Amino acid sequence: MDSEPARPRAFSGIQPTGTVHLGNYLGALRNWAKLQETTDGVYCIVDLHALSVPREPGEIRRATIEAAKDLIAIGIDPVRSTLFVQSQVREHTELAWLMQCVAAVGELRRMTQYKDKSETNDFVSAALFTYPTLQAADILLYDTQIVPVGDDQRQHIEFTRDLANRFNSRYGDVLVVPEHQIPQAGARVMDLQHPENKMSKSADSPQGTVLLTDSEAEIARKLKRAVTDNDGEVRYDPVDKPGVSNLLAMLAVATDGDPVALADDYTQYGPLKADTSAALIELLRPVQKRRAELDDAATIALLEHGAEKARAVAGPVMERVRSAVELLA
Numbered sequence: 365m366d367s368e369p370a371r372p373r374a375f376s377g378i379q380p381t382g383t384v385h386l387g388n389y390l391g392a393l394r395n396w397a398k399l400q401e402t403t404d405g406v407y408c409i410v411d412l413h414a415l416s417v418p419r420e421p422g423e424i425r426r427a428t429i430e431a432a433k434d435l436i437a438i439g440i441d442p443v444r445s446t447l448f449v450q451s452q453v454r455e456h457t458e459l460a461w462l463m464q465c466v467a468a469v470g471e472l473r474r475m476t477q478y479k480d481k482s483e484t485n486d487f488v489s490a491a492l493f494t495y496p497t498l499q500a501a502d503i504l505l506y507d508t509q510i511v512p513v514g515d516d517q518r519q520h521i522e523f524t525r526d527l528a529n530r531f532n533s534r535y536g537d538v539l540v541v542p543e544h545q546i547p548q549a550g551a552r553v554m555d556l557q558h559p560e561n562k563m564s565k566s567a568d569s570p571q572g573t574v575l576l577t578d579s580e581a582e583i584a585r586k587l588k589r590a591v592t593d594n595d596g597e598v599r600y601d602p603v604d605k606p607g608v609s610n611l612l613a614m615l616a617v618a619t620d621g622d623p624v625a626l627a628d629d630y631t632q633y634g635p636l637k638a639d640t641s642a643a644l645i646e647l648l649r650p651v652q653k654r655r656a657e658l659d660d661a662a663t664i665a666l667l668e669h670g671a672e673k674a675r676a677v678a679g680p681v682m683e684r685v686r687s688a689v690e691l692l693a
């Protein structure tokens with residue numbers, strides 16, 4: 365990775381909080397892999413973000429290694445791209461502090477992810493509240509132009525842009541203002557049992573969540589039992605028909621099709637579920653095969669090398685920021 369790449373830089377992150385699910389994959393990770401063709405990709409496992417809710421010692425370390433395997437199996441090439449762990453590059457927390465200094469409490473209170481999580485968690489940490497300032501630091505440390513994410517991250521990326529612009533108006537033209545990239549289809553994969561909610565790692569709905577590591581039989585079973593509705597019409601309408609539309613959206617991403625057009629091919633839910641299930645199994649088969657071949661030691665070594673590459677970019681950007689703020693060198 366060069367500090368001034370000829371290709372635009374893409375940056376994104378994922379929390380290591382259990383196995384990657386289909387929402388992560390269809391909404392974001394597939395695009396990370398694809399973007400490697402045209403951009404300089406920097407992909408981060410954000411372990412410090414995952415600590416914003418209480419965890420047992422060691423839990424995040426294990427999950428970090430598993431997440432790295434997921435990403436490599438999905439096709440993130442640790443040689444071509446930079447794949448690293450957030451806590452191994454100290455500049456992230458340093459820049460996060462400076463971001464907190466330009467962030468307003470009122471803005472942070474309006475973040476929907478904070479509102480949702482602070483309502484459902486017993487212990488609401490200060491880190492959960494300042495979470496988006498660390499996310500902004502992640503992105504801005506790499507002079508990022510493109511941030512490939514699912515729809516639920518839209519507000520955080522908008523906030524990152526606001527912080528970068530505010531910082532620049534205070535200290536000069538220091539930070540690159542990034543753009544989000546959210547896919548047409550798959551940006552919001554819904555829970556199979558509660559299709560009004562997004563598929564999520566934290567949701568207490570194992571039957572509604574397809575994991576990257578689920579066996580073919582498990583995927584087939586979960587799809588077969590997916591909640592639909594009673595009107596029997598196959599139509600893409602995420603508001604009135606969230607369950608059926610979710611199936612169509614997943615089928616569309618897996619087959620490079622269009623959810624509205626695909627609806628015309630079906631008159632019943634059964635065949636739609638069967639085809640979606642078959643397409644997803646097909647899509648995940650090579651990923652699962654690659655994942656099974658990866659071992660811990662080699663994965664940890666790849667991450668260490670990734671952190672070195674990341675530091676080579678983050679270090680100079682942090683120096684630029686420090687000198688713009690005029691901190692003592």
Ligand code: TYM
Pocket residue numbers: 375376377378379380387388389390391392393410413498499502503511512513514515516517520550551552553554562563564
């Ligand atoms: P996280 O770990 O929750 O999710 C990782 C990526 O997966 C996407 N995603 C989904 N897409 C479609 N449908 C779903 N049901 C679904 N669930 C998750 C997310 O949009 C995300 O792109 N705050 C971030 C992590 C982060 C980050 C960053 C992202 C930290 N720093 C810098 C981008 C840039 C998060 O919790 O993602």
